[in-house]
Amino acid sequence: MSRVMAQIAMVMNLDKCIGCHTCSVTCKQTWTNRSGVEYVWFNNVETRPGQGYPRRYEDQEKWRGGWELDRHGRLTLKSGGRLRRMLSIFANPIMPSIQDYYEPWTYDYENLTSAPLSADTPVAPPRSLISGEPMAVRWGANWDDDLGGGPSLASADPVVQRIGDSVRLDFERAFMFYLPRICEHCLNPACVAACPSGALYKRSEDGIVLVDQDRCRGWRMCVTGCPYKKVYFNHRTGKAEKCTFCFPRVEVGLPTVCSETCVGRLRYLGVMLYDADRVVEAASVPGDEDLYEAQLSLFLDPRDPEVAAAATRSGIPDDWLEAARRSPVHDLIMKYRVALPLHPEFRTLPMVWYVPPLSPVVDALAGGGHDGEDAGNLFGAIETLRIPVEYLAELFTAGDPVPVKASLRRLAAMRAHMRRINLGEEPDPSIGTRAGLTGEDVEAMYRLLALARYEERYVIPTAYAAEPGSVEEIGCSLDYEGGPGMTGPFGEASGTPAPVSVESFHSLKQRQTSDEVTHERVNLLNWDGKGVPDGMFPKRDRR
Amino acid sequence: MSWSETAMWVVTPYLTLVLLVGGLIWRHRYDRFGWTTRSSELYESRLLRIGSPLFHFGLLFVLLGHLFGLVIPEGWTDAVGIGEPLYHASALIVGGVAGVCTLGGIALLIYRRRTTGPVFLATTRNDKMMYVVLVAAIVAGLATTLLSAAFQAHDYRQTVSPWFRGVFVLQPDASAMIRAPWTYKLHTLVGMALIALFPFTRLVHAFAAPVGYVFRPYIVYRSRGAAGRQAVRAPRPGWDR
Ligand code: HEM
Ligand code: SF4
Ligand code: SF4
Numbered sequence: 001m002s003r004v005m006a007q008i009a010m011v012m013n014l015d016k017c018i019g020c021h022t023c024s025v026t027c028k029q030t031w032t033n034r035s036g037v038e039y040v041w042f043n044n045v046e047t048r049p050g051q052g053y054p055r056r057y058e059d060q061e062k063w064r065g066g067w068e069l070d071r072h073g074r075l076t077l078k079s080g081g082r083l084r085r086m087l088s089i090f091a092n093p094i095m096p097s098i099q100d101y102y103e104p105w106t107y108d109y110e111n112l113t114s115a116p117l118s119a120d121t122p123v124a125p126p127r128s129l130i131s132g133e134p135m136a137v138r139w140g141a142n143w144d145d146d147l148g149g150g151p152s153l154a155s156a157d158p159v160v161q162r163i164g165d166s167v168r169l170d171f172e173r174a175f176m177f178y179l180p181r182i183c184e185h186c187l188n189p190a191c192v193a194a195c196p197s198g199a200l201y202k203r204s205e206d207g208i209v210l211v212d213q214d215r216c217r218g219w220r221m222c223v224t225g226c227p228y229k230k231v232y233f234n235h236r237t238g239k240a241e242k243c244t245f246c247f248p249r250v251e252v253g254l255p256t257v258c259s260e261t262c263v264g265r266l267r268y269l270g271v272m273l274y275d276a277d278r279v280v281e282a283a284s285v286p287g288d289e290d291l292y293e294a295q296l297s298l299f300l301d302p303r304d305p306e307v308a309a310a311a312t313r314s315g316i317p318d319d320w321l322e323a324a325r326r327s328p329v330h331d332l333i334m335k336y337r338v339a340l341p342l343h344p345e346f347r348t349l350p351m352v353w354y355v356p357p358l359s360p361v362v363d364a365l366a367g368g369g370h371d372g373e374d375a376g377n378l379f380g381a382i383e384t385l386r387i388p389v390e391y392l393a394e395l396f397t398a399g400d401p402v403p404v405k406a407s408l409r410r411l412a413a414m415r416a417h418m419r420r421i422n423l424g425e426e427p428d429p430s431i432g433t434r435a436g437l438t439g440e441d442v443e444a445m446y447r448l449l450a451l452a453r454y455e456e457r458y459v460i461p462t463a464y465a466a467e468p469g470s471v472e473e474i475g476c477s478l479d480y481e482g483g484p485g486m487t488g489p490f491g492e493a494s495g496t497p498a499p500v501s502v503e504s505f506h507s508l509k510q511r512q513t514s515d516e517v518t519h520e521r522v523n524l525l526n527w528d529g530k531g532v533p534d535g536m537f538p539k540r541d542r543r
Numbered sequence: 544m545s546w547s548e549t550a551m552w553v554v555t556p557y558l559t560l561v562l563l564v565g566g567l568i569w570r571h572r573y574d575r576f577g578w579t580t581r582s583s584e585l586y587e588s589r590l591l592r593i594g595s596p597l598f599h600f601g602l603l604f605v606l607l608g609h610l611f612g613l614v615i616p617e618g619w620t621d622a623v624g625i626g627e628p629l630y631h632a633s634a635l636i637v638g639g640v641a642g643v644c645t646l647g648g649i650a651l652l653i654y655r656r657r658t659t660g661p662v663f664l665a666t667t668r669n670d671k672m673m674y675v676v677l678v679a680a681i682v683a684g685l686a687t688t689l690l691s692a693a694f695q696a697h698d699y700r701q702t703v704s705p706w707f708r709g710v711f712v713l714q715p716d717a718s719a720m721i722r723a724p725w726t727y728k729l730h731t732l733v734g735m736a737l738i739a740l741f742p743f744t745r746l747v748h749a750f751a752a753p754v755g756y757v758f759r760p761y762i763v764y765r766s767r768g769a770a771g772r773q774a775v776r777a778p779r780p781g782w783d784r
Binding site: 132197 | 578579581582588591594595596598660661665751755756757759761763765766
């Protein structure tokens with residue numbers, strides 16, 4: 001254990017996600033509310049079973065993201081080695097097109113007021129934001145939301161296809177849950193490995209994976225490299241952009257925007273310590289099903305004095321160690337073992353983990369007229385309900401049902417145990433034991449999953465070892481080189497990158513002052529919460 | 544030697560070099576953000592997948608050919624037993640094929656640019672000007688090759704090449720250049736214009752060719768402090784803002 005590194009990681013408790021997309025919208029308003037990234041959702045929420053965004057991104061036979069083992073068992077990028085990547089640099093052969101995400105559009109609202117009088121109500125026809133032409137809207141970032149589109153769309157889910165034809169997607173027996181996704185800020189990021197310029201990097205302090213906008217040259221190899229398709233190409237600036245884990249917020253101890261605004265309060269943020277020297281070894285274990293255990297074996301126990309000493313030697317500050325000891329993420333992953341990684345078989349060692357949903361099991365029981373909170377029923381159903389369990393296993397453990405069942409059993413034990421307490425019955429210690437937990441553990445886990453307050457869900461150390469400096473996006477962020485109104489000599493996409501807040505400032509100002517936009521209306525979807533655009537409120541009638 | 548000949552073959556090459564080197568330094572200093580391929584693959588990939596590799600690989604061979612023809616003195620190739628007729632024939636074949644690929648590639652790319660709505664929308668005036676000069680350079684270059692094959696076989700390694708090498712040792716031999724046929728002169732002039740344009744157009748991406756990738760470890764770690772302007776900025780006093 002020579003080199004200890006720290007990572008700010010996330011866990012999401014899927015049982016509590018109501019699929020409201022608040023996280024996606026607040027994230028978009030913060031980071032991708034600009035032209036060039038209209039189609040980009042750093043955070044998206046997909047309904048499973050479903051195709052996801054971009055469409056069928058999990059099918060790596062097609063998209064070739066992530067890593068694989070070559071003939072000699074060595075880890076290589078699935079899209080080919082370095083030489084192959086250099087030879088295909090002039091036209092990346094496997095890059096999703098805008099149609100695989102979706103063609104972004106807006107509506108021609110003017111038609112609502114300017115259409116000639118007719119018997120039909122005028123409509124606002126859709127216009128492509130890519131070509132400016134009228135378009136038929138045929139796909140979107142969450143087109144199959146809530147199983148919309150029915151079995152014909154859901155059956156094209158690569159995970160459904162993997163578990164074979166026995167899956168039934170008929171509506172009486174369908175199960176469904178939501179999967180919110182951000183960049184995984186992987187320990188072994190394939191996007192970083194694929195970048196020819198070295199513009200993508202993993203921050204050594206907190207493990208956040210970022211794109212250096214000044215070094216990105218638009219070779220677009222990272223888009224192919226990431227198996228989760230969480231690096232996007234800004235088609236206006238010609239540069240890659242990705243989820244930043246809201247680093248300006250995290251640096252000062254605030255949770256990411258998606259966590260902060262999550263309606264279900266289901267996101268947890270905390271520090272994980274890991275053995276950086278063994279990352280490649282863990283990502284190279286031969287069996288796909290062993291990757292979950294291999295990744296677990298990288299994580300270090302911050303309460304272990306030896307680990308603490310090694311961490312200090314590696315330059316991890318004391319308050320980071322302290323935060324690691326209080327990390328809710330560490331508890332969910334290591335102590336209770338309820339959280340699981342998304343698609344470990346991509347071999348990037350993802351660091352956004354998920355507590356799998358028990359609801360498909362509970363719903364199946366309740367739908368059959370059984371008591372969905374009875375320990376015996378639940379344990380039995382987890383063993384016999386093949387379909388949701390196999391599906392979850394394909395998502396979280398490369399198809400191995402054992403860890404998924406173990407996690408579900410703990411959630412089931414928690415449910416049954418707490419029901420007895422709520423009904424004033426004597427707690428039954430055997431319930432927890434059957435899932436490998438003590439009664440105390442069950443209650444502590446319940447507190448963390450159900451009641452934990454803000455400070456318990458987000459344990460983010462603030463002090464960074466680096467010298468103090470002002471955070472770019474905080475405070476008056478208009479005071480950057482050149483000042484507002486500055487565009488580079490080669491048009492809007494040149495010069496120093498404008499801080500996101502400055503771009504929003506300009507678009508707001510433009511919306512407020514432009515004559516072309518109809519004066520009495522304002523598109524709230526584009527409003528970033530700053531200032532009061534004209535037309536937001538009806539004009540006061542000053543008589 | 545008339546003043547216009549001096550201007551063309553003595554002043555212009557240095558002007559070109561100053562613009563190229565100075566422009567690259569300036570661009571690196573002020574516009575690293577704009578230093579990109581501005582890839583349009585997201586909009587359209589079917590034609591790009593044929594056109595772009597055809598153009599770029601063709602161009603790489605063309606560049607290699609220029610390197611051979613301009614930098615290596617004729618005496619050297621003679622010494623290793625490659626006589627002028629053999630050299631000329633092989634240059635004609637390789638150069639001709641590479642040139643035709645380059646021209647075909649750029650034709651396809653321009654056709655794509657004009658006919659694919661979103662790609663055309665993303666084309667700036669700067670781009671259009673660049674395409675004119677680029678195509679002119681390619682056409683003029685291919686013309687010299689083909690014309691010299693069809694009519695008089697001019698040995699440019701007696702004229703253009705010595706002048707070219709002279710530029711770099713600060714003794715441009717304009718009299719050698721003057722002896723070249725006008726097609727060569729035209730190609731050389733357009734070529735210099737293209738080189739001067741490099742830093743100021745999207746062509747600047749060629750100078751970011753990621754050769755270092757082959758040698759670096761796969762995963763890049765960077766400290767937040769070292770990230771420079773990316774994450775933090777040294778605090779500045781209020782009066783300095
Ligand atoms: C070895 C160095 C070079 C590399 C790695 C390279 C790579 C690229 C890449 C990735 C693109 C973007 C294609 C896309 O996705 O739209 C591109 C476009 C382009 N490159 Fe290069 N390039 C190189 C050298 C050059 C040179 C020397 C020239 C010209 C003298 C050139 C001319 C162009 C042009 C004109 C385009 C625009 C094509 C279009 O979309 O119409 N490149 N290059
Ligand atoms: S999930 Fe994030 S860190 Fe992992 S490969 Fe994709 S973009 Fe990179
Ligand atoms: S805000 Fe929370 S509950 Fe709503 S979709 Fe996002 S993760 Fe789910």
